[in-house]
Amino acid sequence: MNLGTLPLLVSLLATQAPPAAAPSTVPGVTPLPGQPNVLISGVPAVPPELESRIHQYLESRAAQLLDVSGDGQQVLISTRFAEVNQLHLVEMPMGARTQLTFTSEPISQAQFLPGAPNILFYLQDVGGGEFFQVFRWDRGTGRSELLTDGKSRHEALRLSEDGKWLAYSNTSRNGKDTDVYVAPTDNPRQARRLTELEGTWYPVDFSRDGTKLLIQQFRSVADSDLHVVDLKTGERRQLTPKESPGGIVDALFTADGQGVYLVTDRYSDFSELYRLELAKAPYTAAPPSLTKSIPWNVDKLELSPDGRQLAVSINQDGSSRLYVLDTRTNALSAVNLPQGVMTSLAFPGKRSDTVFFSMATARSPADVWQLDLRTKKTTRWTRSEVGGLNTDTFVEPELVRYPSTGGVKVPAFLYRPRGASGKVPVLVIFHGGPEGQSQPMFSPLAQFLATEMKMAVLLPNVRGSEGYGKTYRAMDDGVKREQSLADIGATLDFIAAQKDLDASRVGVYGGSYGGYMVLATAAFFPERIKAVVDVVGISHLGTFLQNTQAYRRDLRRAEYGDERDPEVRKVQERISPLNAVDRIRAALYVQQGRNDPRVPQSEAEQIVKAVRAKGADVWYMLALDEGHGFQKKPNRDYALMTAILFLEKHLGAAPAAGTPGTK
Template sequence: MLDQLIPRAHLFGNPTKASARLSPDGRRLAWLQPDAGVLNIFVAPLDRLEDARVVTNDRKRGVRFFLWAYDSRSLLYMQDEGGDENFHVYVVDCEGGAARDLTPFEGVAAHIHRTSRKLRDRVLLSINRRDKRFHDLHSADIATGELTLVQENPGFAGFIPDDHFIPRLAIRNNKDGSREILRPDAGRSAWTPWIRFSAEDSGTSSALHLDVAAKTLFLRDSRGRDKAALARVDLSSGETKLIAESDKADIGHVITDRDTYDPVAYSVERERLEHVALDDRVKADIDFLNGRDIGDWGIASRAEDDSLWIVSAQSDTRPHVDYLYERRAKTLRILHQARPQLVGAPLRPMRPVTIKSRDGLDLVCYLTSPQAAEAKAPQPMALIVHGGPWGRDSFGYNATHQWLANRGYVALSVNFRASTGFGKAFVNAGDHEWGRRMDDDLNDAVDWAIRQGIADMSRIAIMGVSYGGYAALVGLTRNPQRYACGVAVVGPSNLETLLATIPPYWESSRAQLTKALGDPATEEGRALLRERSPLHAADRLAKPLLIAQGANDPRVKKAEAEQMVAALEAKKIPVAYLLYPDEGHGFARPENALSYHAVAENFLARHLGGRAEPVRAEELSASSLKIEKGASELALP
């Protein structure tokens, strides 16, 4: 008997409760929870969670990120309009009252830079109001909203401030792809290069933070090594000391001392996440948490006195759970389960596996197989390509994997070259390899799955979001007979127009983009961009394609989808095109996510032969979905 169908709403609808955050004084807990079907911030006394009250009133996209100010009363969050990523920063009192917009500027992108124990009534914001390309630093009075300019940005990628919001260092990306850390003169009117990361190291090296005295800078540093190490640099002498390194992977998240900001632990992740203690003060805590059967975990927030931690944990067959960890008593209790409706659901285990690319690289992959795979016969498979490409796939609960496996497909994710965390040689191996060796890595993983008897070679789909959408378009045009179908969500089709239309505030990162893709300022670069753009190979596409796009996407403009659709129509090649007028780079509204997955699920069932939950008309009408092309290809109600 096959596993029961898991409702799409249980996988892709709003979580029941999520993102628990402890107030700095340790007295209150805030979290996200649906109110009238939209995620909002709820607050309760830590010892009386049943007295929770909702303190925001979002009725559009929902709150997705928030944090406490150090006054332990104010909650700060960001919200944009329709996915345009022109974020405003809002503040709301935990006792209630209307949220206030700290950045009420049209067409401006604002971000929360940091809060500070030394300036509890203020928040440091980065705002691109003066020059759309570069974010200036402003200090905002939380109570009044008054903004004070801290530092005008002359063209830097960012700043590293101290606890008093004084920028002590700046980051500059250079045209040759290198990155520099600069130091200011006394008046911060001139900046002098201090530390340089070459173009080879800039993708894996970065400044992390200052210590509390602003005398030491902590770095991820790959200079002189392949895997990024954790290092400290004395600001006076420039002396650099190694703190930690791993031959498995780059140093990842760093846990710091609450008083000094010195690193006390770090994580590395190759196939699985590992935490390593640097200080005996946290070793017992890490050992304790590692010894509990909670899966892979991380610290979501901490009380200011560090007596209480909120620990967020998940495993491949268990969605996120937020725990309260009391360090002195060594007790751990569940606060919230993100998706309690999945408790007891037939979730499938995920298997990490490392395979070799054709040129010898280790590709860390993750495989989730359907129940039918237990019969040892090859199954239909979906290759899921992550976005970025400067990101990675990881072990753990993955809604897409569980959805596909439950519908009868093997789900395979591949950390192809250019994925991050595996060292600088692996990242740099992706330069000028979009649509070529990065695609070869995906093909090598598919070949492995076929050789292992895992995948039915005649029933394989390729799908992804952002870079993953681009990879799906490449896969279908470069290897027209390899895949039975493809799904591309907010995927670039033309690398020339992609680079020509990046958001203005990405200007400081332009050199890194051209280093990887090709330089449109040179004939050689333009030729490379044209060659690697699936738009120019549209006539090779031979299998069904589903494209989905947010109309307000500032990164991958709507034109990227529409020019691909137009090129296919000109060649009389069928294509289905979904447009979401109130979305940007992906789906923030659960109604839209559910309608997309309903359409995609039935599209896959039609072309791969898997199972599908029936599409309900109200499931589509509740969203903003517009089927722009190919309605007949989808056979929807």
């Protein structure tokens, strides 16, 4: 680290450090022996035998593709060999992973400087606070340099293809609105603001000649617009119509810079691919869809350097399918790849004959692959470990659907343990978002429970989930969230209808909005579950919206409803678990990060104190150096081990014959 960056780093640390006051309002929290950054209350010690059983699962790691050098000879990945993800370089298929950064905080976003792969630009925060800063790393010196102010939030890092320009968004103007900045890469501190408007604005893509920049204006996840800015004059022009709201998933300039490939659900229930001509924008009518024949969401785009091939990733019922579009004829052809979930996609800057991607499956973590577009053959670049375990023994989930109210059919992934006898306990894992999606990706928790503990694991995509069209995604917006609670009941009904699942031993686990769902399950279906693990979850919709960071509050109001509206607030009060604490019967374990900017610590602590006030035993874990979830390995390991201990305690023993809930 250059010494000149030290004052800014000190400022960053000071800005995000916990206040001098007590770190928790929960009485009786104490530091975990040997791990003082974790405070616990009511959590027992993990037995050595359980720790030994789960240890190998916790040693799994993934290789996430971040970028590819122009000649395709170097792959930049994020992976973990110590406690957090760091940047690594791989220079041949199955070659060694050369670690480039050695920091105490994780790094998961980075790019090569085009034309100079010895220079990297990356984003990194402190303590999970998500106030990301922009850094430049020089392989010649082996040192990183902080380029930004050390205190405001930076996102959406983009580099122009000629390597001359850097773009990003930040909140420095007022802490609430997110503006777009552009700077020369040879003097990145000379950044100029391109937008100074209310709301959230992100850079998306530079034109290949470096003269224009696509910018996305977010009003919500489901409603955004695309603009183009002339970098010389600063003129901004809107490309999508102001009428008829719609979400934008991805956008890229065409090779000649005169058009844009756009993925949006503005004109259809699903996110489809369109080509917009800048000279004709803004469009008053829908342009022809290039993926109309595929009734699923397009979720990723990458254009080849010669502009003749567009790689298109499709989310088909939670799994990825890859297509290649011939941009001259608009002919779309499928590529036969193994079933999995594609987590990134990239062409080398100077090669159009090959594309790189990272792919995860239910039985293996994400790894990097190369696809030869001429032969359609794949070459594996990394092989991530799972603690030495044989992944062939892991469980492959089954895709199921079951009915709920209003004609809804809930899709879900069910892990049935192999070789189990009799009825088995079930853990339901609710995803976050709410616009998230459970997909068949590797989960140490799901595989350990199914393989070692012979528990079934069910991952539902309740109404409001992404991946099934915008109508389905909007079914829980605002006051309609009350209707979505019916999907919890439908999930429990599905379990009860399965001959091999024990409806008397059901637990729920979820993070963020998934944490709200598990608390709602405990409050509104109290007789049907035994155990609840709430990770950074929402306990009261109104107080969550009031206390989440200012830069994201309006975006979340578009999803949950505006808590300042009396009629909306009535519904939020009615469906907030904190207001139904007296109904909760299940055992409760709450896990929280001290620096969470999304769901603040107060959401966790108010539910812990309220449930304890009625005499119930509650486990509580607070990580002082984490934010919205756990990224540091010791914290993540402890959170998972104690969650499994908790689930084993409350779901492990079969009920005695004749007890309530048995047949």
